[in-house]
Amino acid sequence: MSTSDATPDPYADPIAFGQRVKILRSRRGMTRDQLGGLMGKSGSWVRAIEEGRLKVPRLEVVLRMAETLRVRDLADLTGDQSVHVDLFTGPGHPRLAAVQAAVNAFPLTEQRQAPPAEHLRARLARAWSARHSAPNHRDVIGALLPELIRDAQLSVRQADSPADMRAAQAALSEVYSLAQFFVAYQPDSALLWRVAERGMVAAQHSADPHALGVAAWLMAQAHRDSGPGHFDAADTINLETLAYLEPLLPDASDDVLAIAGALQFEAGYTAARRGDTGTAWRYWDTARAVAARLPETYYHPVTSFSRAIIGAHAVTIAVELHAGGESVRQSAAADATTIPSRPRRARHRIEEARGYQLDGQPDVALATLAQAHEAAPETIKYNGYAKRIVLEETQAKSPARRRRASELAVKLGLLAA
Structure with missing residues (x-):
């Protein structure tokens, strides 16, 4: 195949911003309508961006697009090789x-x-x-x-x-x-x-049913995080494993019961990524019923599934559905202090911050991200959603908010001290 027939490389200059969006969107298996919907825009808006009929959006929108496309480095989307910001891929431990x-x-x-x-x-x-x-x-x-x-x-x-x-x-x-x-x-x-x-x-x-459940749970996550083109694969693995485990559940150990509950939530998580509200909450309700069968103090060592985590899972579903008000309501109902795991507690704080940002409460979002950093610095350091919020608020009109965001950006290694 000649080089002129090959798929363009979005990491090779010079390629216009709109072309980069189109290439990265296609590689994620997303349609224009899907990308636009996840950003609160239309498919025609995405097309206008890709065709260069609209100018490069403001930083807030570029960061949200980078989050949605899960680009490795902000420069991969913008083409500005002078500023490299790792988003969903960390710098390497x-x-x-x-x-x-x-x-x-x-x-x-x-x-x-x-x-x-x-x-x-x-x-x-x-x-x-x-x-x-x-x-x-x-x-x-x-x-x-x-x-x-x-x-x-x-x-x-x-x-x-x-x-x-x-x-x-x-x-x-x-x-x-x-x-x-x-x-x-x-x-x-x-x-x-x-x-x-x-x-x-x-x-x-x-x-081993428990080993199979854990491996499937992680494989489904890997597929889901690879983009909409992999959502069907995530569902197939998830639902096949649930069907395998279902006959075992009446007499199952707590660990097997918990992995079944974790898989139910994961199915809801993928549905929320698709924007399927009814299916997402239906699976969350099923996961909550499974958690109710577990001892009050039980905590699954791999997935963190437990009674304590169900409230945090509700926040995640609401955030992935881009429902800001519902995210805040679920955050108020969830008690993060009951989550024993530091990284899981930090992740919950990040999800809460996303909800506050969606609800137009950026100051609360930043304060919540500071709590996430206190719980587990390595969790927030590698979280693209948190980085996007922090970077966005370093450009805020409020001097006080810019200062708080910049201080947190320094802690995350996004800005030099």
């Missing part, structure tokens, strides 16, 4: 290289003895606990992952019986699940898919 090396390794000749299964399970439990309790959770699990990956792989190779093999595969799948939390929003999308797919394969070999 210092521990990323070691995790990459462990995932990519293929050590068939290693002679050392694999650790006992009980020992590996105990380390996994400590790793999940550390992820939920540490403000620098990505740094903590990034330090633990390389050895966990190597030892879990070794346990699979040295399993002596079919039962031991299934247990080892379940543990390996869970290690990959932990790894997916680390590699999300890192500048290596291929690594994320490799981890997600290996986790799914290991779960299938384990025949």
Whole structure:
């Protein structure tokens, strides 16, 4: 194929802003009407932008478009190579290289003895606990992952019986699940898919309902976050796994019940991304009913699904439906202090901030983002929605708001101190 026949590269200059929008929109599998609808605009407005009949929008609109298209770097959309701002992909964690090396390794000749299964399970439990309790959770699990990956792989190779093999595969799948939390929003999308797919394969070999549910939950998220062109794939994985789990639920353990509830919410989340209000809230209602069957103090170690999280899930549904008033109402009903996990609590604060921004309360949004930063700095640092709000408010007319936004932007590494 000649270069003139190839799809243009939006990262190569010079390409007009409208052309960049069209290329990035197409790569996300979005129609003009979908992009316009998600931004509160029309498909004809998007077409006018793409064809250059409308000038480049103001910063607030450009940032919202970058959020909707989930561009890696603001310069990818604007074409301004003098200003690089990582949005939905972070700058790369210092521990990323070691995790990459462990995932990519293929050590068939290693002679050392694999650790006992009980020992590996105990380390996994400590790793999940550390992820939920540490403000620098990505740094903590990034330090633990390389050895966990190597030892879990070794346990699979040295399993002596079919039962031991299934247990080892379940543990390996869970290690990959932990790894997916680390590699999300890192500048290596291929690594994320490799981890997600290996986790799914290991779960299938384990025949363990809980492992299968967790792997499906994470794979569905990977598809959904890849854009509207992948929403059907997310739903297929989600609903197939729910159908598999349904006969087990009457006598299921708390963990299996919780992963079923988490999958119900994820189906609602994808529906909200589509703008399907009725379906989104129907799945949320089903997830709430599942949570009611769990003990009051129960908290799923991977998904955070619990009674405590249902209010936060309602905020997410409302925000994804772009319902500002409903988002604020659900925020008032949810009690963030009951969420034990620091990164999950920070994410909830970010969702609340999105709701306040949608409702025209930017000062409250900034204050809420400051609370997110206090709970877990590494969560907000890699969150594109939070970055968009902060950057937008650094251009606010109010001097006091500009100052607060700029101070937070410095903390997030978006502006120099």
